[in-house]
Amino acid sequence: MSSEKSCLVLGAGIAGVTTAIGLKKLGFGVTLFYKRRPFTAYEGFSEKTKEGLLSSGCSRASRLLEIESVRNANWAEASEKVNYEYVVCRDDLDRALLEDAGSSGVVCVEATVVGGIDCSEARPKVGYKYNGRQFESAADFIVDARGRFTPFKEAYVCGPKSFSILQELEIEAMNEKRTSIDSTQDGWVWQAYVGGKRGYVQFTCDESTAASVNSFEDLLALLSGQNAELWSLKSAKPVKRIVKRDAYSKLHREIINEKMMLVGDAASSIDPLSGNGAFQAMSMSSIAPFVVNTILEGSADEKQTAIDFYKERVRLIFDKFSKVGRDFYRLEQRYESGFWQERQNWPSEVSAGVQTLPRIEKRAVVKVPNIHAQEVVITKSNPMGVCYYGDLEVVALARLCLENTPEQSWNYVDDFCRDRALPSATANSLKHWLVSQNIVSISH
Numbered sequence: 001m002s003s004e005k006s007c008l009v010l011g012a013g014i015a016g017v018t019t020a021i022g023l024k025k026l027g028f029g030v031t032l033f034y035k036r037r038p039f040t041a042y043e044g045f046s047e048k049t050k051e052g053l054l055s056s057g058c059s060r061a062s063r064l065l066e067i068e069s070v071r072n073a074n075w076a077e078a079s080e081k082v083n084y085e086y087v088v089c090r091d092d093l094d095r096a097l098l099e100d101a102g103s104s105g106v107v108c109v110e111a112t113v114v115g116g117i118d119c120s121e122a123r124p125k126v127g128y129k130y131n132g133r134q135f136e137s138a139a140d141f142i143v144d145a146r147g148r149f150t151p152f153k154e155a156y157v158c159g160p161k162s163f164s165i166l167q168e169l170e171i172e173a174m175n176e177k178r179t180s181i182d183s184t185q186d187g188w189v190w191q192a193y194v195g196g197k198r199g200y201v202q203f204t205c206d207e208s209t210a211a212s213v214n215s216f217e218d219l220l221a222l223l224s225g226q227n228a229e230l231w232s233l234k235s236a237k238p239v240k241r242i243v244k245r246d247a248y249s250k251l252h253r254e255i256i257n258e259k260m261m262l263v264g265d266a267a268s269s270i271d272p273l274s275g276n277g278a279f280q281a282m283s284m285s286s287i288a289p290f291v292v293n294t295i296l297e298g299s300a301d302e303k304q305t306a307i308d309f310y311k312e313r314v315r316l317i318f319d320k321f322s323k324v325g326r327d328f329y330r331l332e333q334r335y336e337s338g339f340w341q342e343r344q345n346w347p348s349e350v351s352a353g354v355q356t357l358p359r360i361e362k363r364a365v366v367k368v369p370n371i372h373a374q375e376v377v378i379t380k381s382n383p384m385g386v387c388y389y390g391d392l393e394v395v396a397l398a399r400l401c402l403e404n405t406p407e408q409s410w411n412y413v414d415d416f417c418r419d420r421a422l423p424s425a426t427a428n429s430l431k432h433w434l435v436s437q438n439i440v441s442i443s444h
């Protein structure tokens, strides 16, 4: 851990702030450059996102995820009350995140970063504009968390070009907060009543459809031809201007080296239909500080392990959430438009070769505050590998089970539980997991 080395974080969204707080906790001097979001957007967050914010030290931000909205889905002819989500205005979230960063000791500077990170000298540097003048800032390590605005635009893996058209609305008061999602001929619509006579509509479509919408009237005309109950638009008045956001999946090719890394949407962003965009951003920022720490403090081998670990994690996270999105698109079989065809077929299923599962392999893992290479169990539900079930170290047990007959394996499992005096509920849960991951077979 270092109290002298400095890190510069670019962008104060969820990924930037949670990474900055994590780095500060490890003892680095952390400065965060941020620019205000140029538009208002509402997004729906899950319980997992709320927990992630809280455990990352963002208590103010997590408190905004308080009142749940009932979420209805009208997807592929089925209509159901799916679940609940926390709908939050991103402006409010950004403000709370900045307060969380400030109260954790991160130095927050309102400055617009210009261009990419220059890694050509010993210390990486960036240009930024502050009070209308241009400056440069160098640090021992720079984290780019500028989201979809990051300028690393060349050479990335890219999904079908979706765009979302957003409009904030003034509508009649309703009894409770609610949201809905509808699949339609040319895309999908997410609507929200967020309280205080405020509504919101977001239509996600392909690039050419989005290009035809330049005003609220255009949006109304487009949506009136879609098969959806447009409850948010009944006697609605637009608030502010219509906004278009790029909403396609992309993975940047160079996401890390010894001087800089990309986190959150800057590294990899997913189609919003996948849900959990914020959660996937935090999947990266929760490991990023340990990766930086290993790069700045570790040996040459350890640095490389950390870099490879981060690259692999980001790719796995991207693959996982891209497929979640594709599988939602595949549920809708009524429409044959290009919009649906393209998204139902991306990403295509690429065989990773036949690899035995479960298996034990040496992989890099987080061992706070660093990244280490060690043996893990790779299973169907844990493609990145696990060392622990709860707080039980299970690699040695899994090895015994995989190398022996089911009868012998169950003896090892029973011994494992007895030696640790596990309560029966914990022992049963462990046994259930071992069976579900095919580490032992059921014939016990």
Ligand SMILES: Cc1cc2nc3c(=O)[nH]c(=O)nc-3n(C[C@H](O)[C@H](O)[C@H](O)COP(=O)(O)OP(=O)(O)OC[C@H]3O[C@@H](n4cnc5c(N)ncnc54)[C@H](O)[C@@H]3O)c2cc1C
Binding pocket: 010, 011, 012, 013, 014, 015, 016, 033, 034, 035, 036, 037, 038, 042, 043, 044, 045, 046, 049, 094, 111, 112, 113, 114, 145, 146, 147, 148, 149, 150, 164, 202, 245, 246, 247, 263, 264, 265, 266, 269, 272, 275, 276, 277, 278, 279, 281
């Ligand atoms: C249309 C749409 C709808 C979505 N809906 C949901 C949803 O309902 N639920 C969900 O979980 N996720 C949703 N997402 C995804 C979610 O928005 C992102 O995954 C998440 O915000 C990523 O966080 P981040 O910190 O990486 O980036 P961002 O939140 O984009 O933060 C980037 C920050 O960097 C700042 N910045 C940019 N450029 C500069 C610069 N030059 N200098 C300084 N600062 C800069 C920006 O102002 C911003 O504050 C949606 C995405 C889209 C496109």
